[in-house]
Amino acid sequence: MTDILAQFTQERANLVPILQKVQEKNGYISLESVDEIACYLGITGNDIYSVASFYAQFRFERQGKHTIKVCQGTACHVRGAQPLLEAVERELCLPPGRATTDDYQFTLERVACFGSCALAPVMVVDSNVYGKVTTARAKKLLAQYREK
Numbered sequence: 001m002t003d004i005l006a007q008f009t010q011e012r013a014n015l016v017p018i019l020q021k022v023q024e025k026n027g028y029i030s031l032e033s034v035d036e037i038a039c040y041l042g043i044t045g046n047d048i049y050s051v052a053s054f055y056a057q058f059r060f061e062r063q064g065k066h067t068i069k070v071c072q073g074t075a076c077h078v079r080g081a082q083p084l085l086e087a088v089e090r091e092l093c094l095p096p097g098r099a100t101t102d103d104y105q106f107t108l109e110r111v112a113c114f115g116s117c118a119l120a121p122v123m124v125v126d127s128n129v130y131g132k133v134t135t136a137r138a139k140k141l142l143a144q145y146r147e148k
Contacts, residue, residue, distance in 0.1 A: 073113035087135035
């Protein structure tokens with residue numbers, strides 16, 4: 001962490017670039033990182049959370065090795081996105097309110113729209129787009145990523 005902070009002067013204006021570097025290095029912004037940044041910049045942790053939570057790019061929880069995104073747009077919804085999402089949650093054994101598996105292999109996200117309506121329902125794993133995904137196909141895809 002000190003290697004990142006050393007790149008910046010102790011000005012509040014450097015908060016967002018510092019947060020970006022921390023997340024780039026660690027994949028998320030930990031409570032420990034917030035404390036160190038707050039101390040370095042002479043601001044409170046609340047100040048940091050206020051800024052970081054404004055931007056969708058920042059995460060406060062460790063992410064899984066693979067990111068799964070399930071589209072929840074209108075076309076996907078009409079073509080079965082909700083049962084697909086529920087099947088993925090069950091397959092990953094994710095309890096309500098949790099997005100990342102206990103083994104940090106997968107993180108599940110709901111996305112408003114991918115703009116691939118002709119392929120509905122759409123699921124993206126890492127950077128791979130899968131269209132017309134059924135619950136059975138989703139299970140097979142997850143099994144493939146578990147093997148990697």
